Amino acid sequence: MFKNILLTGNRLPRIRNALQLVIPLFIKYRLRILVGFMALLTVDLLQLMIPRVIKSAIDSLQFATASPASLLQHGMLVVGFALAIACCRFGWRYLILGFSRMLERDLRNRMLAKLVRLDRPFFNRRSTGEIMALSSNDLAAVQMACGIGLVSCVDAIMMTTAALFFMAYIHPQLTMIALAPMPILALLTGLLTKLLHRRFSRVQEQFSRMTEFARSTLSAIRLIKAYTQEGPQTGYFAKMGREYVKNNLRLAVVQGALFPFSTLIANASLLLVIYFGGRLTIAGTISIGDFVAFMTYLFLMTWPMMAIGWVTTLFQRGLTSLDRINQVLMEEPVVQEPLAPLPMPLTNRRISVRNLIFSHVAQQHEPILDGINLEIPPGFLGIVGKTGSGKTTLCQLLARIYPVAGNQLFWEDIDVNRLSLAEVRARIAYVPQDTLLFSDTIGANIGFGNPDADQAEIEQAASLAAIHDEIIGFEKGYQARVGERGLLLSGGQRQRITLARALLMDRPVIIIDDGLSAVDTDTEHRIISNFKEWLPGRTCIMASHRVAPIMAADQIVVMEGGRITDRGSHHDLLDSNRFYKTIYNHQMSTGGAGN
Ligand SMILES: Nc1ncnc2c1ncn2[C@@H]1O[C@H](COP(=O)(O)OP(=O)(O)O)[C@@H](O)[C@H]1O
Numbered sequence: 001m002f003k004n005i006l007l008t009g010n011r012l013p014r015i016r017n018a019l020q021l022v023i024p025l026f027i028k029y030r031l032r033i034l035v036g037f038m039a040l041l042t043v044d045l046l047q048l049m050i051p052r053v054i055k056s057a058i059d060s061l062q063f064a065t066a067s068p069a070s071l072l073q074h075g076m077l078v079v080g081f082a083l084a085i086a087c088c089r090f091g092w093r094y095l096i097l098g099f100s101r102m103l104e105r106d107l108r109n110r111m112l113a114k115l116v117r118l119d120r121p122f123f124n125r126r127s128t129g130e131i132m133a134l135s136s137n138d139l140a141a142v143q144m145a146c147g148i149g150l151v152s153c154v155d156a157i158m159m160t161t162a163a164l165f166f167m168a169y170i171h172p173q174l175t176m177i178a179l180a181p182m183p184i185l186a187l188l189t190g191l192l193t194k195l196l197h198r199r200f201s202r203v204q205e206q207f208s209r210m211t212e213f214a215r216s217t218l219s220a221i222r223l224i225k226a227y228t229q230e231g232p233q234t235g236y237f238a239k240m241g242r243e244y245v246k247n248n249l250r251l252a253v254v255q256g257a258l259f260p261f262s263t264l265i266a267n268a269s270l271l272l273v274i275y276f277g278g279r280l281t282i283a284g285t286i287s288i289g290d291f292v293a294f295m296t297y298l299f300l301m302t303w304p305m306m307a308i309g310w311v312t313t314l315f316q317r318g319l320t321s322l323d324r325i326n327q328v329l330m331e332e333p334v335v336q337e338p339l340a341p342l343p344m345p346l347t348n349r350r351i352s353v354r355n356l357i358f359s360h361v362a363q364q365h366e367p368i369l370d371g372i373n374l375e376i377p378p379g380f381l382g383i384v385g386k387t388g389s390g391k392t393t394l395c396q397l398l399a400r401i402y403p404v405a406g407n408q409l410f411w412e413d414i415d416v417n418r419l420s421l422a423e424v425r426a427r428i429a430y431v432p433q434d435t436l437l438f439s440d441t442i443g444a445n446i447g448f449g450n451p452d453a454d455q456a457e458i459e460q461a462a463s464l465a466a467i468h469d470e471i472i473g474f475e476k477g478y479q480a481r482v483g484e485r486g487l488l489l490s491g492g493q494r495q496r497i498t499l500a501r502a503l504l505m506d507r508p509v510i511i512i513d514d515g516l517s518a519v520d521t522d523t524e525h526r527i528i529s530n531f532k533e534w535l536p537g538r539t540c541i542m543a544s545h546r547v548a549p550i551m552a553a554d555q556i557v558v559m560e561g562g563r564i565t566d567r568g569s570h571h572d573l574l575d576s577n578r579f580y581k582t583i584y585n586h587q588m589s590t591g592g593a594g595n
């Protein structure tokens with residue numbers, strides 16, 4: 001699922017692309033970063049001064065020039081430095097780590113802005129769990145790299161260079177000896193880091209799988225209860241959890257090895273310094289103060305040496321995550337706005353479908369829609385057909401959710417591809433097959449598409465959808481909350497609320513995809529007769545696998561296997577179409593439920 005960009009080919013352009021995402025943010029917050037790094041620099045300089053003070057104190061003892069007052073002075077100086085270090089440390093943490101949080105926020109905002117713009121084909125490809133992992137784990141990795149990672153890197157470089165300089169100033173040869181084990185350290189941490197990175201990716205993938213599983217389990221909780229699948233689901237999740245722990249432990253082995261090995265090598269350095277530096281001190285080549293200062297510098301260098309591996313990992317993780325985020329940010333909606341849209345036709349809303357062919361996958365043998373021809377004047381069009389016959393797909397194409405090839409769908413004889421996508425969509429109220437309600441009040445759910453609507457308009461739409469009476473029957477009426485920790489609504493109630501939401505938008509074209517499938521026959525009758533009054537001048541397209549909701553349509557088309565096999569009024573079809581007659585009779589005899 002996730003490709004590790006650092007292990008795959010043509011990585012440079014991708015890395016460059018990914019970096020281009022954060023560079024503008026570094027520029028935007030440059031002042032904060034600059035002051036932050038100045039504070040960091042001050043911390044490092046002061047830290048490097050401390051060994052000098054210690055050296056001078058020890059030397060004054062060795063050469064018997066020390067007095068209680070001068071020793072106190074040295075001590076006070078160290079305390080003063082420590083105080084200044086504490087202040088500056090607070091400063092850089094506040095500024096740089098704050099910057100990394102701002103960067104995270106900006107990226108997150110951009111991601112959400114992109115996600116809401118992307119269309120159905122993208123969400124068909126990417127699972128919600130994967131997207132959620134992007135905005136939690138991956139964003140966190142980028143934030144870490146740009147915050148603590150960057151600080152540690154700069155800090156390590158400055159400390160190492162400065163400590164090296166001071167050590168070489170004391171004794172160049174001793175410095176060379178002390179550094180002898182360092183290449184081994186670098187090599188070892190390099191190797192371990194690579195391993196660490198690979199195992200970390202595996203942990204990340206597993207986490208994303210688990211998130212997706214938990215999400216889909218929770219959203220299908222009713223199904224799981226109905227099919228008494230709690231046991232198997234829990235078992236499967238537990239198995240994923242065990243896998244996750246196993247992967248994490250494999251990661252921990254490497255993480256655990258990194259630190260002790262680095263310390264071991266650092267201690268080897270210390271051993272060399274004690275032995276060779278001690279001999280130099282005995283011989284009087286360097287003073288005791290120099291010897292102690294040298295060891296303090298070596299000690300100051302140990303942390304940066306150990307940090308190399310960790311910082312490299314942070315950067316690699318950050319870069320991989322940044323690339324993943326960038327892949328999403330580079331996505332574009334499949335259905336695009338034309339560059340120079342033609343003006344929208346104004347009055348008559350004749351929609352024409354001409355020899356429409358559609359497949360989700362290019363070059364599919366059997367297209368999902370195959371040669372659809374349809375004239376849709378204002379009025380009521382019914383689309384009836386068995387499940388899988390292509391009704392939903394046709395509705396989605398009419399609603400401009402999936403792309404349509406040129407010369408197949410027209411508004412007023414203008415190819416829709418040449419009209420502004422936003423304007424076409426703004427003329428259509430689309431009620432998708434799966435009802436979707438937000439966990440908000442019923443009123444807010446109905447008003448969603450039309451935030452300016454007042455209570456009277458909301459109630460009017462609810463009355464049209466034959467749900468008003470039931471809503472005022474609830475304890476809190478329109479203020480009752482739906483969904484999580486709220487009201488449990490029946491399938492039919494949910495469908496009618498989504499219908500009211502679409503009606504409230506008051507758009508010239510309304511497309512209802514199987515929107516009455518869970519509504520009882522009487523209520524269905526009421527809605528259809530309400531519709532008749534509301535309809536004049538508008539276009540209503542209703543798809544249904546049952547005959548009852550579309551019986552009253554001006555024109556009915558019968559779909560089978562992605563084609564329109566017949567058309568006419570209810571009575572025409574009842575006379576002439578055997579398929580239509582069969583489902584009609586069947587549904588009437590089973591009380592209209594017909595599933
Ligand atoms: N996103 C998709 N990718 C691939 N095939 C799909 C997709 N959505 C629907 N189909 C297929 O298209 C066919 C028609 O489905 P649909 O339009 O939902 O029919 P209906 O609404 O009449 O039940 C079915 O065979 C279905 O499997």
Ligand SMILES: [Mg+2]
Pocket residue numbers: 388391392393433513514
């Ligand atoms: Mg359908």
